[in-house]
Amino acid sequence: MKSTLFSSEEVRRRAEDEAAFHLEMREGELIRKGHAPGKARHLARKAYGSIVRQQEQASDQDILAGLEGTLRDVKVAYRRLSRSPLFLVSSVLLLAIGLGVNTAVFSVLDTLFLRSLPYPNPDRLVVIEEFREGKISNSNPVRLNDWRSGVNAFEDVASTYGEAMQLHERDGNRSVQVIRVVGDWIGMLGVPVVQGRRFDADELKGAKLAMLTSKSRDLAHLGDNIRLGAATYQVIGIVDDSIAPGEDAQVVIPIDRELLEGSRRAGYLQGVARLKPTATIAATEAEANSVASRLEGQYPDTDRNMAVRIIPARDAWTADARKPALYIQAASGLLLLITLVNLAGLLAARALERYREDTVRLFLGAGRWHLIRLHLAEAGLLVTLGCLAAAVVAPWTLKLLKANYGSEFAPIMTAVIDARIFTFMIATGIASALLFAAIMAWQTSNERNPRGHSQFQLRHILIVTEAALGLVLLAAAFQLVRDFADLRFAPLGFREQGLLSARAYLSWSTDQKDLRAAVDRGKEQISALPGVSSVAVVDRLPLEGGSQDSPMLIQGQTEKTRDTVGLRMVSSNYFALMGIPLLSGQLPTDDNSVLVNETFARRYLDNSAINRNISTDGNRWHRIAGVVGDVRYSSKQSQPRPEVFLGDQTQFWPLLTFVIQTSQPASALAQPLRGIYSGINPDIDFRGVSSLENRLDEIVAQPRRQRDVAALFGAVALMLVIAGVYGMMASEMLRRRRELGIRIAIGATRANIISIALARAASLSIAASLAGGSILLLLLDRWVQPTAILAAVATVSAGMLTAGFIPAWRSSRIDPILALRQN
Amino acid sequence: MSTKNRNVALSGTLTLLVLKTLALGEMHGYAISNRIQQMSSELLRVEEGSLYPALHRMEQDGWISSEWGMTESNRKARFYKLTKSGRQQLEQEVESWRRITRGVSLVLESV
Numbered sequence: 065m066k067s068t069l070f071s072s073e074e075v076r077r078r079a080e081d082e083a084a085f086h087l088e089m090r091e092g093e094l095i096r097k098g099h100a101p102g103k104a105r106h107l108a109r110k111a112y113g114s115i116v117r118q119q120e121q122a123s124d125q126d127i128l129a130g131l132e133g134t135l136r137d138v139k140v141a142y143r144r145l146s147r148s149p150l151f152l153v154s155s156v157l158l159l160a161i162g163l164g165v166n167t168a169v170f171s172v173l174d175t176l177f178l179r180s181l182p183y184p185n186p187d188r189l190v191v192i193e194e195f196r197e198g199k200i201s202n203s204n205p206v207r208l209n210d211w212r213s214g215v216n217a218f219e220d221v222a223s224t225y226g227e228a229m230q231l232h233e234r235d236g237n238r239s240v241q242v243i244r245v246v247g248d249w250i251g252m253l254g255v256p257v258v259q260g261r262r263f264d265a266d267e268l269k270g271a272k273l274a275m276l277t278s279k280s281r282d283l284a285h286l287g288d289n290i291r292l293g294a295a296t297y298q299v300i301g302i303v304d305d306s307i308a309p310g311e312d313a314q315v316v317i318p319i320d321r322e323l324l325e326g327s328r329r330a331g332y333l334q335g336v337a338r339l340k341p342t343a344t345i346a347a348t349e350a351e352a353n354s355v356a357s358r359l360e361g362q363y364p365d366t367d368r369n370m371a372v373r374i375i376p377a378r379d380a381w382t383a384d385a386r387k388p389a390l391y392i393q394a395a396s397g398l399l400l401l402i403t404l405v406n407l408a409g410l411l412a413a414r415a416l417e418r419y420r421e422d423t424v425r426l427f428l429g430a431g432r433w434h435l436i437r438l439h440l441a442e443a444g445l446l447v448t449l450g451c452l453a454a455a456v457v458a459p460w461t462l463k464l465l466k467a468n469y470g471s472e473f474a475p476i477m478t479a480v481i482d483a484r485i486f487t488f489m490i491a492t493g494i495a496s497a498l499l500f501a502a503i504m505a506w507q508t509s510n511e512r513n514p515r516g517h518s519q520f521q522l523r524h525i526l527i528v529t530e531a532a533l534g535l536v537l538l539a540a541a542f543q544l545v546r547d548f549a550d551l552r553f554a555p556l557g558f559r560e561q562g563l564l565s566a567r568a569y570l571s572w573s574t575d576q577k578d579l580r581a582a583v584d585r586g587k588e589q590i591s592a593l594p595g596v597s598s599v600a601v602v603d604r605l606p607l608e609g610g611s612q613d614s615p616m617l618i619q620g621q622t623e624k625t626r627d628t629v630g631l632r633m634v635s636s637n638y639f640a641l642m643g644i645p646l647l648s649g650q651l652p653t654d655d656n657s658v659l660v661n662e663t664f665a666r667r668y669l670d671n672s673a674i675n676r677n678i679s680t681d682g683n684r685w686h687r688i689a690g691v692v693g694d695v696r697y698s699s700k701q702s703q704p705r706p707e708v709f710l711g712d713q714t715q716f717w718p719l720l721t722f723v724i725q726t727s728q729p730a731s732a733l734a735q736p737l738r739g740i741y742s743g744i745n746p747d748i749d750f751r752g753v754s755s756l757e758n759r760l761d762e763i764v765a766q767p768r769r770q771r772d773v774a775a776l777f778g779a780v781a782l783m784l785v786i787a788g789v790y791g792m793m794a795s796e797m798l799r800r801r802r803e804l805g806i807r808i809a810i811g812a813t814r815a816n817i818i819s820i821a822l823a824r825a826a827s828l829s830i831a832a833s834l835a836g837g838s839i840l841l842l843l844l845d846r847w848v849q850p851t852a853i854l855a856a857v858a859t860v861s862a863g864m865l866t867a868g869f870i871p872a873w874r875s876s877r878i879d880p881i882l883a884l885r886q887n
Numbered sequence: 888m889s890t891k892n893r894n895v896a897l898s899g900t901l902t903l904l905v906l907k908t909l910a911l912g913e914m915h916g917y918a919i920s921n922r923i924q925q926m927s928s929e930l931l932r933v934e935e936g937s938l939y940p941a942l943h944r945m946e947q948d949g950w951i952s953s954e955w956g957m958t959e960s961n962r963k964a965r966f967y968k969l970t971k972s973g974r975q976q977l978e979q980e981v982e983s984w985r986r987i988t989r990g991v992s993l994v995l996e997s998v
Contacts, residue, residue, distance in 0.1 A: 078965070081965065082916055082939050082942075082965060083935075083939070085915070085916070085917065085962070085964050085965075086916060086917050086935055086939075088962070089917040090917070090935075092960075
């Protein structure tokens, strides 16, 4: 006769009581026999432990029972989980964030770095890097020809460059992005021709033909004539978008004939070559360098001191992305680690909560493996839910990454969540969760000390690890915040307010005469607009970088300056406009006079620069008329470079920026400017007008983004650490309830209790600061400064102490009677 | 005899031993295992892991009942005692045991 006399709750409690009683009696007996109390306790439990091992040998025999058992375990696990919603939700969220974010990040990295180029035999494609006097420099069509004919290992050599041109349509002009091909780029790379045909060998020499990219196929029909810039082109085909992966290319046309046979001095191309099937990079590089020596002899003026490096195309094209990618990879990895550590902590807390229940199960004959299976079932269920949630987080993160980095690293736009990577992440999550759960369960069944003391030691180590890693992320974030502040907000040397900037880019084929006319008429007409007080022309705005530079010859010195000096073309009223002080001398009054900046005067002329003469080539000399204040010109440097300012008539790059002093807002000037531009030259690409502050903000967008991403990672890490510390302190207070109850009963004040409890949080935060600080100082000292480290230490410590304070405060209010009774 | 072998032999007879022990009077779990050890002149040792599941099963089957009491050292504990159906079960089990052992001895003695 079987009766269900008892609810399972009662059964549990009863069995617990019996177990406790039995152990006590056994202990008492051993003590009476002469054992020390601690030893007695240990022996009593050991005897109890060995029984469990025998039990499980008996129960392992029935496989069928085992399977049934597993299903039942899952059901039990589900019930247990649904009774602890906080634990469930926090674990699932944790896994979702950790796994999801990492999947997205690594998918993007895979696309950027590991995916091969979308062309046939992509590993045969290389980039030809030319170096002059040790510094990398650009090439031109004439020299590319020399490479093609001189280096046997090259099957072919080609190149491209981009420009914005005006497409003249019936209802107005539109700016389109054009790719000029030099040599048989399309054929060499193997870019598919979607419709029509590509340029043949003759046509590549400047024929007025065009191809459209696939995504711009609606610009015109095959056979149509389109007016681009100053000429008309016939559309002969449509080429695949992979001609410029991820970039905004719309039309493809051959380089102009004149440029093909242009000067050897020109530098605006980078050669790309396809190696013959048997050629090695090393051998090719050697061959190319011997050709370079030959060219040096043939053309001493232009090809002197030239060296060549051959680099696989994929490496060269992803070089820019490497550093930010490395950072994101490291940060994601750390975040994943923190996630796993936090998960371990959560599972440990879980094991502790369930300690009583588990002890009971063991007593009722559950066997150690059964207990472990139960914990595994619960962990498995958690991880499954976590992975499902991660499957949502991952695509969302990918969208975020694309939105933020897509404009800069075009290939990202083609990235998708990679199935292999997702699988790997899931596997990691599952493996970690199961491992942790198994360890916790094992420890429970092995317990020598009451209430899982060694589990707490484990959790302490976990928290310290987690906090140290979080500290590293936070320090990096602080460093980037500081760097960005320095970059954008430190004194720049000029005034930002009250100025507008308007870019005007002419086509590269504009001749000098037209360029000069554009500068003059632009200034004249813009200053005639209402509300405009002054207009200057400059080749590049501060922080924009990319100016021309060259070593200078100073009269009286035989050697050129060792460093290159920035050459700027500016109107003479530019300095007054921008609030850059004229420190000595006067503004130039003729074409031969120039200005230099403070750094130049100090470094090369011992601060007595006026009336000295300088030159770039030794033929044409300029007199220094005055010295102006330093300004920061490149976002990559925080110190000003030496610079020389020539007049705006020497401008020969067709990229102008007008700086306009006016009280009007940018929107008011947009229409009038557009009108002025088209009046001057129908091919000007009007890039809009904005305030100088906005334009500068745009220029530093990339460092700002990096700062924001770093700050995000740091903030998430900090939150995880705080959550982890809170959870652990709460459990620990639970464990020490009896002890604290006794203390209160014998007279401890609330402050005493809080300080005892906080002592734990404090010691953990000290340990974490030491660990994290050491990592930063020893391994990362090149990237993170001490102030950032200190700030991070302060933040993490404050966070940990705050997180520990609440459980501490709560435990100071416990009723000692209740605490003692609930043992 | 190794611990393992001892347990295998014991598992089928634990119920019997417990019932018999309780026939002598009410007692708590720890005392039951001690008494069995004592009565068997230390030949038998009941392991904690088997005892309580057995007690639980027997209580569910209605052969024993339990209630709270105080030990000699004034510690609260659960005391078990035989029910009426428990006494009947004891007689049946003793009878089976005698039959089995008689049969086994006969087999072993035949040459």
